[in-house]
Amino acid sequence: MNRNHKLSGLAALSIALTLAYAAAHAAVSAEEAAALKAALTPMGAEKAANKDGTIPAWNGGLTTVTPGFINGGRRPDPFASDKAVYSVDAKNVQEHAARLPDGVKQLMQRYPNSFRVDVYPTASDLKVRGTAKAGEEVRVAMERGTYLRILFEP
Numbered sequence: 001m002n003r004n005h006k007l008s009g010l011a012a013l014s015i016a017l018t019l020a021y022a023a024a025h026a027a028v029s030a031e032e033a034a035a036l037k038a039a040l041t042p043m044g045a046e047k048a049a050n051k052d053g054t055i056p057a058w059n060g061g062l063t064t065v066t067p068g069f070i071n072g073g074r075r076p077d078p079f080a081s082d083k084a085v086y087s088v089d090a091k092n093v094q095e096h097a098a099r100l101p102d103g104v105k106q107l108m109q110r111y112p113n114s115f116r117v118d119v120y121p122t123a124s125d126l127k128v129r130g131t132a133k134a135g136e137e138v139r140v141a142m143e144r145g146t147y148l149r150i151l152f153e154p
Helices: 003-024 030-039 093-099 104-111 136-144 147-152
Strands: 086-088 118-119
Touching: 086 093, 093 104
Parallel strands: none
Antiparallel strands: 086 118
């Protein structure tokens, strides 16, 4: 093994040990964990709806099997019947510019006849909205603050 490979290996080992050390000391108190559990989803996103109501509150994600699902088969789209509320394209991009990232606006300029963004409804009263759902093992590990320790301990 040449000198560069040995240095690369040492650098990788140093980074791994630093990350493991940081993860082992990243625990929070029980009070902080309870406050975070109340305010955040298991994956760390905010549970609350946004201020202007365009993003509904998270309510636990998909908790039931979508009708038509066959075990081992392709999962059906739980939103197949949704219709776009409106579309944003080069003709009306200025009306919605404040909510669009620069990259989307540039794509509309570059492809004015073909690029568009369809906007679909969100509804906080529907159980299927806010669909992000982690497995039970991930949820429990995140609540206990053990997820990073699981990654770094043998």
